[in-house]
Amino acid sequence: MTINPVLIKSSFAVVEPHGVVVAEYFYQHLFEHSPGVRGLFAEHIDEQRDRLWAALGVVVAHLEETDTLVGVLRDLGARHARYGALVEHFPAVGASLLATLAHFAGEAWTEETEASWTAVYGVITDTMGQALTTAQNA
Known part of the structure; x- marks a missing residue:
């Protein structure tokens, strides 16, 4: 799966006006x-809720700025270790994220959009997961 920044940003633009809902x-x-x-x-x-919404916006805004995005995700992963999060929780979070985005994106949610968001979530989980595991083992 590959990330299509145009699909990510355009679908998020449809979702974004719904705000914290x-x-x-x-x-x-x-x-x-x-x-x-x-x-x-x-x-x-x-x-x-506000932190989630802000983090999602940061991911989309910095999607093509690898160093910035990786830094943000590593920080999130380390913080989630302090909250008791486990890598095993990531699939449930991803399923809910994709379902939520699909719900609010409406017709902008296509198979290609879903595949691209799935790829983005893979990057999120890989990067956060590594940082979370490192923090838990420290």
Whole structure:
């Protein structure tokens, strides 16, 4: 799978106007489909919701700036280690992220768009996962 920055940015442009409602939908989906991860989050997830939305925007904005993106993702991975996150949680998060993006992108969500977002999420999980594992073993 390859990342198509044009598809990522154009689909995100369709999703972005929905604002934090996207992140709220994501968490609702995640907790409904993977209730075991709920304990990793505070009862009220307003702050986390805002962080997720901001992080997603940073990923899209820096998609073609590899050094910046890798640095951001490594930092996120190390921080998630402190929260008790495990690499095993990443597939559930990815499934909820893709479902959320598809929901809000509507007709802009094509097979190619999904494949490109799947590839982006692969980069996210690989980079964050390495940093998370390193932090957990430190």
